[in-house]
Amino acid sequence: MGEMNVIGKRMAMTDARAKVTGLGRYADDLSVPGMLYGRILHSPHPHARIRSVDTLAAEALEGVKAVATGRDAPTPYGILPIGHDERVLALDKARYIGDNVAAVAATSPEIAEEALRLIRVDYEPLPAWFDPLESMKAEENWIHEKRAHNIEKEYHHHFGNVDEGFAQADFVLEDRYYCGEVTHAAMEPHSTLAVWEPNERLTVYSSTQVPFYLHRTLSAVCEMPMSRIRVVKPLVGGGFGGKSEIIPLEVAASVLAKKARRPVKITYTREEVFYAHRGRPITIVDLKLGITKEGRITAAQARIVQDGGAYCGYGPVTVLYSGALLNALYDIPNVKFDGFRVLTNKPACGAMRGHGTVNARFAFESMLDQIAARAGLDPVELRRRNLLKAPCTTPNGLRVTSYGLPECIERVAERSGWAEKRGKLGKGRGIGFACSHYVSGAANPIIRSNMPHTTVNIKIDRDAGITVYSGASEIGQGSDTMHVQIVAEVLGVRPERVNLVAADTELTPVDLGSYSSRVTFMAGNACLNAARNMRAQILGPVARQFDCETDDLEMRDETIVSKNGAGVSMSFDDAVALAMVGEGALVAKGTYAPPEQARGGKFKGAGVGPSPSYSYSAQAVEVKVDRETGQVKVERVVAAHDCGRALNPLTVDGQVQGSVYMGMGQAVQEEMVWREGRLMNPSFLEYRLPTTLETPQIESIIVESIDPEGPFGAKEAGEGSLAAAIPAIANAIYDAVGVRITDVPITPERVLAALRAKEEAEKGGAR
Amino acid sequence: MTMPGFRVIRPSSVDEAVRVLADNGPEAMVIAGGTDVVPNLQMRLFAPRVLVDIKGIGELRGITCNDRVGLRMGALTTLTEIAEWKFVERCFPVLGSAVRSVAGPLQRNMGTIGGNLCLETRCLWYNQSEFWRQSLGGCLKKQGDVCHVAPGGQRCWAVWSGDSAPALLTVEAELEIAGPGGRRRIPLAEFYRNDGMNRIALGRGELVVAVHVPVSSAFRRGVYRKLRVRDSIDYPLAGVAVAMKVDGQGICRAARVALAAVNPAPQLVHAAAERLEGKRYSAELVEEIAHEAIRTAKPLTTSASTPVYRRDMVRLFTRRALEELWQTRRGNGEKRAG
Amino acid sequence: MTKELIRLKVNGETHELAIAPNKLLLDVLREDLGLTGSKRGCDDSSCGCCTVLIDGMPMLSCVALATSYQDAEITTVEGLARDGELDPVQEAFMSWGGAQCGFCTPGFLMTTHALLEKNPDPTLDQVREALASNICRCTGYTQIYESVLAAAQKIREKRKNEIAISK
The missing domain is CATH 3.90.1170.50 (Aldehyde oxidase/xanthine dehydrogenase, a/b hammerhead)
Known part of the structure; x- marks a missing residue:
């Protein structure tokens, strides 16, 4: 790929003006x-x-x-x-x-x-059911008659042999992790x-x-x-899934x-x-992990119960993600997963940013730190010793095509000063590290079919304006801008020449939607294909007129020129007029469907987890803990995200920082509080989103692994950095004051209780 | 959420306001900044027939201060105006510290000192929508006969959640109240009734006109420490205000400690004044006062944080505030709570 | 409920309106004047999406009775641009990614505008203090901080140029 003019440049979003003038219309404005x-x-x-x-x-x-x-x-x-x-x-x-x-x-x-x-x-x-562990024992009075014992779905997966894996391990740890319910709060x-x-x-x-x-x-x-x-x-x-x-x-x-x-x-x-609602469910994770004394993970076993609320929603997918994405971050030969999606008499949970993976990742990355301490290993070094060798396919059938995790880890370790800071930040201060990953769209559609997941059309008429028709849904993440950039890059025009019509079932072809971070990869690829198709329609007549091959031509700076700099030079407008002779308006189409080999295995539940590509993230967080109040202050976050290629670094940074922020909220303060099925805090006064005063500047680092199948090598940027934020904070608290908090949110009361328990234990030990 | 229906009367003088309030009795309600009243109206916690908008009364505005009468703040003085008043740090640091901690900057631009001193008490079982409360059959304070915080009891435990009141208690503030019988001045401490349902002693037709702070309590070192989840927007989960005078020898010459958000009223820790006066700093004495503070605090499950934790923090914040004020040359209100 | 005839000055224009006395300023702006830039994100004055300037001071229009502000100069996000030229704050939020979904953006713009009028050279901490009533769920605030600081710099440069020209 030669030098690019639009892709990779920091570009204001195409709808930014509508937003800063207050003239853009949201549904309630209509x-x-x-x-x-x-x-x-x-x-x-x-x-x-x-x-x-x-x-x-x-x-x-x-x-x-x-x-x-x-x-x-x-x-x-x-x-x-x-x-x-x-x-x-x-x-x-x-x-x-x-x-x-x-x-x-x-x-x-x-x-x-x-x-x-x-x-x-x-x-x-x-009679009503509120506690998931009680609800799944119900013998009668089921919430939906067809769902026996209030279990919406359960899945049991075993890859390799965990018993053998644990037998090979020098250190085996088991623990329970609890995550409270959180919501999108768009x-x-x-x-x-x-x-x-x-x-x-x-x-x-x-x-x-x-x-x-x-x-x-x-x-x-x-x-x-x-x-x-x-x-x-x-x-x-x-949106964030809500x-x-x-x-x-x-x-x-x-x-x-x-x-x-x-x-x-x-x-x-x-x-x-x-x-x-439809947010992230209460999740109880029972995790068991084994490593050798050299720090190789030999086996992982997780039993995950999710409190899904009263309806199915995305529930089975949520619980499957929590199991499937135990894989594809590290190289783990033996993995066992038992997942339960349980019904209770509360509002239904569903997909929330980092869908299904976040709470399981909190447990896993916390335990990696716990077991590293046990084995006397540096937590970052432990992660280095368990990297995948991409390209590869995991035991549960996930195909990893690009893998920027090693670079994420190294760059965060370096920028954060990990080696100098761990255990040395002084009283009440600590640094923590964690990694996470996410899919770039689901390889299998919700409603199974062999149709493409996305179609994008492009039209050029006599005005030589370029209109792109895409069903993709801009929700603030920058999907509209992404389309404009791709088309402007391929057709060598200024972005201002490109107009996008999006997400209107009457005007635009189907795109499945903005979820599971699928838009850049899937709609982006469809858009790229449509643009290339359009490019061929314009270049064909030009090549014929100048008696050369289309391969000899390139489109840049609103003109069509010879690649070797000699001969052809024609303005975009003239080229379009030429192409329309005998043809009329130019219309091009592009589609995208994930390749067959990306669609995963054949076992029950294999459909969830496979993606054409995975993003990777590593983070270091510094915290200050007040030992007397238990209050935790996040003072610094360094987050590296492998997004394949940053089509627009401005929006990639924004997505990574926003993900970290949302993870930070869940980590220390956000929780839906229930009493007998009644939500005690259904308001922004009582469901406390972090304000500017709790949120430091978040330092984001973009890592580009150039995915072989992503548009210009791009993959997802909007979700993968969320999950790591939570365990990174928990790990930093451990570094700061030596207590391990396994329940989220990590409230001051939980920290204080743990500190007091530790003091008691130490006193007891001294006697 | 929609607003209930009501008439709005906009008096232009205190006398007119008093007349309107007296004429309409319990069916009238005063609105100033609106940050507390409007959400409560939308939740149908109140259903006034008449809303008396006092913002047009010039007499209620402004701060005056001199060495004869001390400080006078009109009831409509906004919290931002107080926080930015150039003498607040020098003369009444505890007040500056407290008003800066109220909600966030935008709420402080609207919220008034009068409103903050007349705030409605708060409880997780009360500050909810009409639908939410009715799903539970209401509570003692509103449309019900059960207190969900202390079932079986006949007392409402909704907590005093204003930050400025405890601070003003530590500087012996007085309220100037206008009513049908003329003006009266009462110590702020007598204004609060420690009853979640009937929080303030304001009679029919009465209106808070101004807050006065005597010259004698100026220049006390002071700080307000607030327990909250976020450093902005939140109401207090507990609050401790301390003001004290320390002489050149380090001997306490006057001291007051007051609490917020752990009782239905802001409350002075009475034992603190006498036990501190004439004493030198000692860790034991400070711990003793902190213990007195938790004897005064009666937190129940009215907010996001547990009673046990809030009591712990009242003790800690009292200790920290006293240590900070006593052991440094000057109290610095800038330090954040916790 | 009997409607009341009121006069409201918004973005330099005076409007005569018949409105119910319980109507909130935010709803008058959105429904009666078609100025839908100011948003409602919560119901308890705790998100800042409805921020407007009242006599230059940023305030929450969701808790303001419209009838109370008849003598005031009200500025909404639609009033920030002058003669089609965007305010430096608007420009900066565009170029620095300060707006993602854009729903909180009008509120942030109004608060920022007021901050920079008062203090065109704020520190990061001062920015964080000033914006602490405005919640954003998308950005993690980092690009908002950058936008505000960039706008401040632009305003300072602009003022310097104006002074140079007037000399």
Whole structure:
């Protein structure tokens, strides 16, 4: 690849101007004439049979235009084909406090809320399950009748032979790790505007990461063909996985719009966002690890229980990721995994940044430090001794094509001053190290098919403007900009010449959505293919006119020139005009499907984990611990991320820093607190996201391993750096004050309790 | 969340405000900065028929200070104005330290000293939406008859969560209150009733007009230490304010210790004043006062942090504050809590 | 509820509006004036997405009754650019990655604008202090810090040039 003009350059995002001027429109910013305001009635019971719903008084209220209950939309749905267990409004049972029972559309929000107060629901409360370990022992009163013992799914994988592995080990450690529940907390509360069009079609503007899955689901639930429904994604104010399933308000607004034959907008309150949730579940990890005295890992065994809440959602995928990605970071010959996704009477969990991998990685990287201490090894050195030799395929069938982890480790060790600092930072200060990784999209689609995962179209007409049509969903991560950069690079034009139309089911081809960090790799490759196709269409006629080969030509600086500098020189506009002779508008298409060999093994559950490529991350964190309060302050973070190639280093840095930040929040302060199925902190005052005062400047280092299959060598950047942040902090606390915290969040109370226990033990030892 | 319906009256003088408040009694409610009142209205914790917006009353604004009458802060003085008042560090460091710790900079730009002193008490079981509270049948304080913090009891334990009140208690502040019978001044300590449901002693038609701090408590060393998860935005999980006068020989000439967020009222640690006066620093004495502080503190499960931890921190923060103020030449309010 | 006729001066323009007395400034801006740049991210005045300038001071429009601010100069994010030229703060947030999803951005811009009016040469710690009421879930704040410091530098250079020209 020659020198590049757009790729690899720090470039402001193409929608940045819309965002800094306040003129860009998010779903709740939209309004149309005649628009109604929708509100949803939620269950006050964690588990209750619904005997009846009386909506007469609500319907009679002036200004109420539609009231819907479960009977209006009885078709069950769910993001996974194996998990269609949700209805937009409960039909028979409510399964968590906040479950959706009825919905109202009225001429003002106040009237809609008043109408909710008039709906009478006759509930028969049922015994409820809150603790996952108790719930999975249930003999009766199951949350879903078809899910015996409240176990949504369980998986048991064994690669190699862990018994032999542990027998070869000189050090074997077992421990239990607990991670509390956390949520995405995107700044934009979910919002949907469903417009019933005069021609009996439905147009839905929604804050979604997955407009095409929404399209399918609306078709099923509203009982309308997909061809009569259009889903448009406006600007989305952050997702992190929280908008990567069908969210009840999206369906409720659509059902109400169809019923009222009027436009209906629903915007969640912040509290409702917490109930819609789909975040990272409470996770209990029982981990066993063996290493030789030379520091080679011989075996890893994990039993992982996830508290999935009341519905399936992405649950089986979440638990599978937690097992599959025990692999592909280090070279581990023997791995055993037992995973359980358990139902409880709480809001459903789902995919959150680092989907499934984060809590298992916390356990693993913490234990690596514990076992390193046991073996008298430097934790970084231990990691160095267990590197993969890429390219390779792991025992569970994950194909690693590029592997920048060694460079990540070395650069972080160097920049952070690891060797000089570990154990030497002085009283109450410490440094910790950890690694993590993530997929660049899932090699297998949620709904199995042999169709490409993405198609991108490009059109050039007489204005010589380039319009790219992509279904990919910009949610703040920079996917729009990525498309523009790729096309501008391939066609040798300024980015300003490229216009992107994205994420509109009527205008753009299907892209599966913004989840599992798939967009740069998959939509990027489709876009690259489309651009190359377009390039050939433009260069062909030019080559014919100048009687040369297209290979002799290159496109740069808005012109077509000979590679050897002699002969051909034609402006982009003229070349386009030439290519359109006898052809009319130029149209090109590109697609992407992961190669067969990337799709993993054949065992049950093998479909989750395989990816065309994996990103890698290493981090060092410095903390200060107050021994008397237990308070932990993160003072410095150095994070290196192998993203293959940084198409836009500005946004890669932003993604890495944002991931670290989210991990830091989970590590020390964020947690959804439950009492009897009731969320005690459904607000931003009580669910505490870190402010600027807790967040140091995060030093990010970009490592480029140039993936053989990624677009220009690129792979994911948005998730892989999250998981390492949590164990790096736990490890730093150990370095600072010598206590090992195995429960997250690492609250001051937990640190203080551990410090006191340690003191007691030392006193006892002295006696 | 929507707002409940109400009428807004905007009086332009204290007398007019008093009249409106007296006419409407419990159906009227005062709004100043709005940072506490508006979220509570949206949660339907209050349903006033009339909201009395006092922001247009000029008399309620501004800080005056001189060596005859001491400090007077109009009730509408914002927390930012106090934090940026050029003499606050020199004259009343405990106050500066406390107001700088309130919420975050934007909340302090709006929040007023009067509002902060009249803050609604807070509890995890109370500061929730209408839906949330009703899913539980309400609580003692609102639409229910059970206290979820201390079931069986008939007392509301919602905690005093203002930061400026304990600081002002340590400098013997007084409140100037206007009412139908004219103006009265009461010691701030008498303003609080230590009852989560009925937190302040304000009669029908009464309005807090100003806060006064006597000259005699100026120049005390002082600091407010706040237990919080984040260094911004959060209400206190516990707070300790200490102000003391130390002479050239290191002998304590006056001292006050007060607590926030561990009782339904901000509370002075009464034993502290007499036990400290006339004494030289000793670690044992400081520990003794810290122990008195936790005897005063009665934290229950009203917030994110456990009662045990909050008591521990009250003891620690008291000790740290006393050590810091006594053992350095001047108290420096800049040090962060914890 | 009987509506009230009020006068509101926003971004230099005076509007006469009939609004319910319980209506919040944020909702008047968004619904009555179509200025949807200011956002609602929470319901308890704890996220900063709704920050506007009231007489130059950054405040939370989600807890302000619109009727209370009839005599004030209100500036929203839509009022930052002058004659189509972006404010240096806006430019910097674009070039330095200060905006990812963009939802918190208007609030950050308003707080930053007010900070730099008062102090065009802030230290990193002063920036962190000033922005501590504004929450961003995307950036980890690092590129916001960089944006603010870059804007400050640009403002200082601009002022220096203006002084040079006026001499």
